[in-house]
Amino acid sequence: MERLCFGIDIGGTSVKLGLFTENGNLLDKWEIPTRREDSGSHILEDVAATVKKKIADDNLVRENIIGIGIGVPGPVTEDGTVINCVNLGWGIFNVSEETEKLTGFKTRVGNDANVAALGEMWQGGGRGYKNLIMVTLGTGVGGGVILNGEILTGSNGAAGEIGHITVNPSEEDKCNCGRPGCLEQFASATGIVKEAKRLLDKSKEPSKLREIQHLSAKAIFDCAKEGDALANELVEELCRYLALALSHIAHVVDPEAFVIGGGVSKAGTMLTDLTKKFYENNVLFALKNKDFKLAELGNDAGIYGSAKLIIGK
Amino acid sequence: MERLCFGIDIGGTSVKLGLFTENGNLLDKWEIPTRREDSGSHILEDVAATVKKKIADDNLVRENIIGIGIGVPGPVTEDGTVINCVNLGWGIFNVSEETEKLTGFKTRVGNDANVAALGEMWQGGGRGYKNLIMVTLGTGVGGGVILNGEILTGSNGAAGEIGHITVNPSEEDKCNCGRPGCLEQFASATGIVKEAKRLLDKSKEPSKLREIQHLSAKAIFDCAKEGDALANELVEELCRYLALALSHIAHVVDPEAFVIGGGVSKAGTMLTDLTKKFYENNVLFALKNKDFKLAELGNDAGIYGSAKLIIGK
Numbered sequence: 001m002e003r004l005c006f007g008i009d010i011g012g013t014s015v016k017l018g019l020f021t022e023n024g025n026l027l028d029k030w031e032i033p034t035r036r037e038d039s040g041s042h043i044l045e046d047v048a049a050t051v052k053k054k055i056a057d058d059n060l061v062r063e064n065i066i067g068i069g070i071g072v073p074g075p076v077t078e079d080g081t082v083i084n085c086v087n088l089g090w091g092i093f094n095v096s097e098e099t100e101k102l103t104g105f106k107t108r109v110g111n112d113a114n115v116a117a118l119g120e121m122w123q124g125g126g127r128g129y130k131n132l133i134m135v136t137l138g139t140g141v142g143g144g145v146i147l148n149g150e151i152l153t154g155s156n157g158a159a160g161e162i163g164h165i166t167v168n169p170s171e172e173d174k175c176n177c178g179r180p181g182c183l184e185q186f187a188s189a190t191g192i193v194k195e196a197k198r199l200l201d202k203s204k205e206p207s208k209l210r211e212i213q214h215l216s217a218k219a220i221f222d223c224a225k226e227g228d229a230l231a232n233e234l235v236e237e238l239c240r241y242l243a244l245a246l247s248h249i250a251h252v253v254d255p256e257a258f259v260i261g262g263g264v265s266k267a268g269t270m271l272t273d274l275t276k277k278f279y280e281n282n283v284l285f286a287l288k289n290k291d292f293k294l295a296e297l298g299n300d301a302g303i304y305g306s307a308k309l310i311i312g313k
Numbered sequence: 314m315e316r317l318c319f320g321i322d323i324g325g326t327s328v329k330l331g332l333f334t335e336n337g338n339l340l341d342k343w344e345i346p347t348r349r350e351d352s353g354s355h356i357l358e359d360v361a362a363t364v365k366k367k368i369a370d371d372n373l374v375r376e377n378i379i380g381i382g383i384g385v386p387g388p389v390t391e392d393g394t395v396i397n398c399v400n401l402g403w404g405i406f407n408v409s410e411e412t413e414k415l416t417g418f419k420t421r422v423g424n425d426a427n428v429a430a431l432g433e434m435w436q437g438g439g440r441g442y443k444n445l446i447m448v449t450l451g452t453g454v455g456g457g458v459i460l461n462g463e464i465l466t467g468s469n470g471a472a473g474e475i476g477h478i479t480v481n482p483s484e485e486d487k488c489n490c491g492r493p494g495c496l497e498q499f500a501s502a503t504g505i506v507k508e509a510k511r512l513l514d515k516s517k518e519p520s521k522l523r524e525i526q527h528l529s530a531k532a533i534f535d536c537a538k539e540g541d542a543l544a545n546e547l548v549e550e551l552c553r554y555l556a557l558a559l560s561h562i563a564h565v566v567d568p569e570a571f572v573i574g575g576g577v578s579k580a581g582t583m584l585t586d587l588t589k590k591f592y593e594n595n596v597l598f599a600l601k602n603k604d605f606k607l608a609e610l611g612n613d614a615g616i617y618g619s620a621k622l623i624i625g626k
Contacts, residue, residue: 075599083599131467131468145565145566147460147465152460152566153567154444154566154567154568155444155567155568155569156567156599156600157567157599158563158564158567158597158599159565159566159567160564160565161564161567161597161599161600162564162565164564164596164597165560165561165564165565166557166560166561166595169557177597177598179594179595179597244479244482245561247478248478248479248558248561248562248565249561249565250471251471251473251474251475251477251478252458252472252473252475252478252561252562252565252566253458253465253467253472253565253566254466254467254468254469254470254471254472254474255467255468256468281492282479283477284471284474284477284490284492285490286388286396286469286470286471286474287471287474
């Protein structure tokens with residue numbers, strides 16, 4: 001009988017759970033709300049309860065379950081200790097040990113962005129690669145570094161914090177992290193909208209963007225595809241900054257591929273093609289010709305990656 | 314009896330060799346010239362001959378020798394294949410296999426800058442760390458990434474090519490690599506001299522630097538230490554660009570420490586202190602407080618690291 005495991009992605013508003021086979025088939029998925037009250041102290045209790053209920057409801061054989069993988073929104077060290085998950089109200093404690101105590105299952109924990117990268121490598125846009133960089137362009141910009149098939153955690157759990165690479169040292173507005181010039185300020189969904197407002201104020205050129213009441217990354221990419229000059233300027237700027245950050249990363253780890261996900265990546269190959277074009281101008285000869293892929297798992301990347309975390313290589 | 318190994322550093326003009334104990338004692342070191350004629354086809358023959366001679370001269374017991382580690386000036390893949398060592402005249406071939414055939418000893422091969430990083434981790438400025446970045450500020454700027462005690466090679470052997478991270482996208486002069494704006498153009502010994510000439514041409518300020526006929530990185534740092542304003546401006550610029558590149562690296566791999574070597578690092582703690590100061594302004598909170606160390610092994614880093622390569626973790 002094929003063994004099973006749970007892949008769990010704890011977010012600020014909901015906890016996503018998946019029941020997987022060892023080979024990567026998602027048998028079932030569901031969500032529960034994230035109870036943030038009392039410093040988030042009920043979150044893991046709720047996770048344990050819903051896992052136990054699933055086992056009972058489906059008559060799963062306990063001995064057949066490998067364990068539980070969990071992704072959390074914050075830095076995590078190799079042993080599963082979270083440092084500060086602001087969105088969950090958590091301080092410093094060992095999530096692996098706590099979950100093992102509550103469920104009796106072996107547990108491994110990773111940062112949510114890192115885990116999503118692992119998920120894309122396993123069953124998504126990064127299938128077939130063992131060394132890749134995933135960048136998630138959403139409300140913010142997250143990242144994950146996969147080397148030799150495993151997450152690179154870093155000495156303080158802060159490896160892959162790609163969104164906070166400085167790409168524009170002369171920027172004056174501050175990023176959410178408190179410093180100015182981060183990739184997140186230019187390549188996130190919120191970043192490109194902010195840049196659009198700046199450009200529309202500054203430029204006198206006509207643009208379809210001026211007619212849109214609630215600008216969004218999607219609207220900007222759509223207008224760019226229709227040939228709108230200002231929208232294309234914005235898309236180029238985003239891709240140029242993203243390519244610069246990816247070129248920095250390439251000179252450090254020389255990956256096989258880049259996988260781009262998050263809401264902004266719905267723009268599709270326009271995003272990857274243009275980013276690749278700028279990237280090629282920014283790197284040594286030996287680092288050219290990397291593969292640029294779109295993520296495929298969407299919001300499920302986290303549960304896939306968490307499952308892979310506990311399954312191992 | 315403690316086991317022994319050879320650590321070998323093949324450079325464009327000479328091959329450095331060291332005989333080491335497994336625990337890192339350098340028993341003897343010597344050099345032979347690098348014969349670059351005939352596409353460098355005699356280099357490994359010469360290495361094999363001098364190794365055999367050493368074994369005979371010192372009456373070493375063959376069974377007591379672990380093997381040979383080699384550093385070469387160019388990209389090398391995990392299996393020991395060199396891609397293009399321009400300085401040696403080498404094309405594409407497997408240096409490990411060739412050396413094993415010529416000597417009968419197990420051989421491992423790495424890029425010279427990566428191997429130097431491993432050497433500094435083992436017996437130099439990086440002792441006690443398992444995750445570090447080494448930057449060598451010499452005629453060019455080289456780098457090495459050590460993760461979990463081992464060299465990160467990268468998918469094409471180009472990991473740690475730190476000197477070619479773009480730090481100034483608006484620079485117009487080209488680096489040796491053919492692109493403009495690389496760290497090497499600002500943080501190498503040749504880079505700071507070039508920047509000095511630029512600044513002296515542009516500025517009308519008096520400076521001791523104007524009296525020096527043959528400007529060097531050392532002279533610039535010496536003048537800076539004596540309080541010369543223009544020299545300090547140049548040192549600040551170098552440290553600012555270096556710190557920017559190190560901050561990029563930190564957001565990717567989150568190392569424990571940075572080790573700075575090469576001729577420019579003879580400037581000492583002035584270099585590390587100022588670079589650390591600028592670095593702290595460029596990184597996320599979780600990446601602050603890294604250790605900044607000076608390299609300690611000088612030109613021997615390569616033979617130490619090559620020895621460690623064959624000894625393993």
